[in-house]
Amino acid sequence: MRTVIPVRSYGGPLRYGASMRARPYATTSPTRLAAALLEVAARSGLEAASVREVANEAGVSIGAVQHHFPTKDEMLAYSFRALSDRVLTRLANVDPDIDPARTLFAALSQLLPLDDQRGSEVHVMAAFAVRAVTSPSLSVIRSSTLFTVRTGIATVLIRLGAPDPETRATLLLAAVHGLALDAASSPDLYPREYLTHALHTQIQLALHGADAH
Amino acid sequence: MRTVIPVRSYGGPLRYGASMRARPYATTSPTRLAAALLEVAARSGLEAASVREVANEAGVSIGAVQHHFPTKDEMLAYSFRALSDRVLTRLANVDPDIDPARTLFAALSQLLPLDDQRGSEVHVMAAFAVRAVTSPSLSVIRSSTLFTVRTGIATVLIRLGAPDPETRATLLLAAVHGLALDAASSPDLYPREYLTHALHTQIQLALHGADAH
Incomplete structure (x- = not known):
């Protein structure tokens, strides 16, 4: 059921992991998070599109989602x-x-x-x-x-x-x-x-x- | 926003409380629970219609809902x-x-x-x-x-x-x-x-x- 969308391939190879952790909010954007939300909603229904699920889908922390969307x-x-x-x-x-x-x-x-x-x-x-x-x-x-x-x-x-x-x-x-x-x-x-x-x-x-x- | 529906007035006066607790599942029915669910969904959206909310709306325990609807x-x-x-x-x-x-x-x-x-x-x-x-x-x-x-x-x-x-x-x-x-x-x-x-x-x-x- 899972489909590949661009946002989920984002992140770069592992050797950049340390610097990414240093600026976690730069690893995503409202546009990428919206794409992740639409992916979750299409697969499992809009009621499944929690902040946690969207963060998971986008491969970022819950804090990164909350940074862009306080609510x-x-x-x-x-x-x-x-x-x-x-x-x-x-x-x-x-x-x-x-x-x-x-x-x-x-x-x-x-x-x-x-x-x-x-x-x-x-x-x-x-x-x-x-x-x-x-x-x-x-x-x-x-x-x-x-x-x-x-x-x-x-x-x-x-x-x-x-x-x-x-x-x-x-x-x-x-x-x-x-x-x-x-x-x-x-x-x-x-x-x-x-x-x-x-x-x-x-x-x-x-x-x-x-x-x- | 809350509206009165028949199911929520059910339950009888307080003096019957003890006998009602003795047979909690008889205090409701699938029909009454469905009415409660539709009330919750109309007011707050279907995503709000959890077992807990439906039990609350119908004035019964979560167990009483689960008795009639295992899932x-x-x-x-x-x-x-x-x-x-x-x-x-x-x-x-x-x-x-x-x-x-x-x-x-x-x-x-x-x-x-x-x-x-x-x-x-x-x-x-x-x-x-x-x-x-x-x-x-x-x-x-x-x-x-x-x-x-x-x-x-x-x-x-x-x-x-x-x-x-x-x-x-x-x-x-x-x-x-x-x-x-x-x-x-x-x-x-x-x-x-x-x-x-x-x-x-x-x-x-x-x-x-x-x-x-």
Whole structure:
């Protein structure tokens, strides 16, 4: 189940051990710790991502984690932001196609568990979304991401003259989030071909009645 | 934040204390413990629902919980099944309307956070769904529920002659799950009127091209 991620290979050969112990906090960074947290959460659930487990995963001391993140809440918020930013960057970098349906598919399929990386992301993103229900600091990050993506989708639908573009954008995003969660929790019921067909169908429904369609 | 639920008022006046201690396991039941777990999870997240917290919430000893649920996994699985059954029963008891769109709305609105009870249910259901990603026993329960609801929706769409009814049923359910999770984590972005409008819209899209529509 363990996968190799760059952060865990960090540390250098043993002969540097003495000098590393002399400056233990320099052996890691918030970015590396967030990567370790996401790895732990993808493998064992977000509830397993304690300071101790993250330190263990990153190969550093608990003190080194606490140096960068004085509280667990700060560690979670930083990691959630890092994950959200990574996904938003991928969405922003999708090449626009001459066919708007294809552009929407290329963007929104980034949010479905269509390969192992997206499977891990979907799992951890959904776990953070659930945690946001009881955490105001996580809810702020979640709302900002939702608002950005929803607005991006709505902009495409407005350009195409789709009826009620705001609501249809909300539904496109919701359908993708729901498909992702349903597929992650019940993979046998949602094969990958099924997910891509469902996304194509929702995009067609969202574009129904648009000027250019 | 604490709300009163029936299970916590159980126990009787103090004068029965001695006889209760003589038979501590009779003071609770799996059903009461599941209700206590759901209460803890709705208030503080599923990760807070330890055997100790559930015992505390139900007002019984840790031993009484362990008597009914030898492992935490069994406690979680029983509680998830109890919650899923409660929601499925509500769905099954929706009065069929002469207008199929209204029937679908009456059923699927049971899965949106349109009042405090459904808000708690949505939060805990989503938490269990996320947990199911790393728990085969929870995944089995989740798949069974998804399959039942998806089939029920598909049956309505097939009767109406909607195109690709299986996919549209999947999308209706996914949109509701996604709306529910997005609204739970970012309530300010998803007012209740907005959610009901979105559900009506998704139902109209799902019925587009149906014989009777």
